[in-house]
Amino acid sequence: MRIALSIVARVRVCGVVAVFACLLCALCQAGSAKTDNLVKNPGFEEGKDVPVGWTKPDNLTVFWEAKGGVKGNGLRFDTDVYRKEWEAHKDAPDAKVEKTETEGTKYNTVGGTAGVAVYSEPIPVEKDAWYLFEYDVKGPGGEPFIFLNGYWVATEEAVAKSGTKIFFKPFPNGPSFSLVAMGSSGEEKRPPVVGDYIMAFRRRFVVKLGEAPKSEKGDWRRYSGVVHFEKRFNVELVLLELYAYWPPGNYFFDNILMRKVTEAEAQQVLDEKKKMGKAANCGTRVGK
Numbered sequence: 001m002r003i004a005l006s007i008v009a010r011v012r013v014c015g016v017v018a019v020f021a022c023l024l025c026a027l028c029q030a031g032s033a034k035t036d037n038l039v040k041n042p043g044f045e046e047g048k049d050v051p052v053g054w055t056k057p058d059n060l061t062v063f064w065e066a067k068g069g070v071k072g073n074g075l076r077f078d079t080d081v082y083r084k085e086w087e088a089h090k091d092a093p094d095a096k097v098e099k100t101e102t103e104g105t106k107y108n109t110v111g112g113t114a115g116v117a118v119y120s121e122p123i124p125v126e127k128d129a130w131y132l133f134e135y136d137v138k139g140p141g142g143e144p145f146i147f148l149n150g151y152w153v154a155t156e157e158a159v160a161k162s163g164t165k166i167f168f169k170p171f172p173n174g175p176s177f178s179l180v181a182m183g184s185s186g187e188e189k190r191p192p193v194v195g196d197y198i199m200a201f202r203r204r205f206v207v208k209l210g211e212a213p214k215s216e217k218g219d220w221r222r223y224s225g226v227v228h229f230e231k232r233f234n235v236e237l238v239l240l241e242l243y244a245y246w247p248p249g250n251y252f253f254d255n256i257l258m259r260k261v262t263e264a265e266a267q268q269v270l271d272e273k274k275k276m277g278k279a280a281n282c283g284t285r286v287g288k
């Protein structure tokens with residue numbers, strides 16, 4: 001509401017200036033206001049040994065790197081690691097490990113199988129609200145993405161009706177969240193208990209790096225998209241899942257944004273993407 005009001009105020013102040021341009025400028029300013037971003041530590045700058053607000057890097061496939069971002073720190077995903085080595089490392093995550101250089105088809109790498117994922121801390125959302133998502137990503141090609149996983153909390157009634165599900169704990173001592181498939185780490189198959197989070201919504205925000213112009217290969221790109229949590233999904237909170245897989249290589253993430261917007265603002269983003277057509281698939285080049 002605060003954003004909507006501020007836009008109205010700015011439009012009024014702008015007076016004779018074209019209302020549309022004014023609205024855009026208000027949107028930009030709203031987007032840069034730190035407090036609007038619901039993502040904790042969105043640029044990976046905070047933390048001592050691990051980045052605050054994100055699952056712990058395993059230092060084999062996920063690295064928290066100084067200068068790994070568009071600005072300052074970022075996350076680097078190395079999907080060019082043999083799956084076997086990754087599996088072994090999951091059982092002893094604190095042991096130091098050096099990857100073996102891979103060769104051949106690379107279908108037996110993490111990039112060719114499970115992929116690499118990092119999760120945000122749970123972010124509460126409002127029902128029937130619209131949200132804007134943006135992030136920066138860089139990589140050798142392929143289609144890295146952010147999964148938006150929406151959940152509701154299991155009540156006694158829901159537990160009684162529910163069958164066995166796959167659960168995992170992204171953060172030690174935190175609640176369990178259901179998954180659609182095995183694949184990350186520490187999953188268990190069991191019936192839900194009260195307080196578990198049950199997945200009710202899943203949306204991918206993909207950047208098709210392979211479709212970027214050749215002259216821009218390897219550059220950072222920024223994705224923008226919107227989502228509407230319709231009441232029927234009953235989403236109470238979301239986990240953002242940063243994900244990369246094929247082709248095997250190094251992918252980088254930075255500047256993750258999630259912020260509540262009005263339906264009109266969301267529509268503006270959708271219209272802009274429609275205008276861009278297929279070019280929107282690979283996001284926009286950062287700094288352009």
Ligand SMILES: [Ca+2]
Nearest residue numbers: 043069071073
């Ligand atoms: Ca950063």
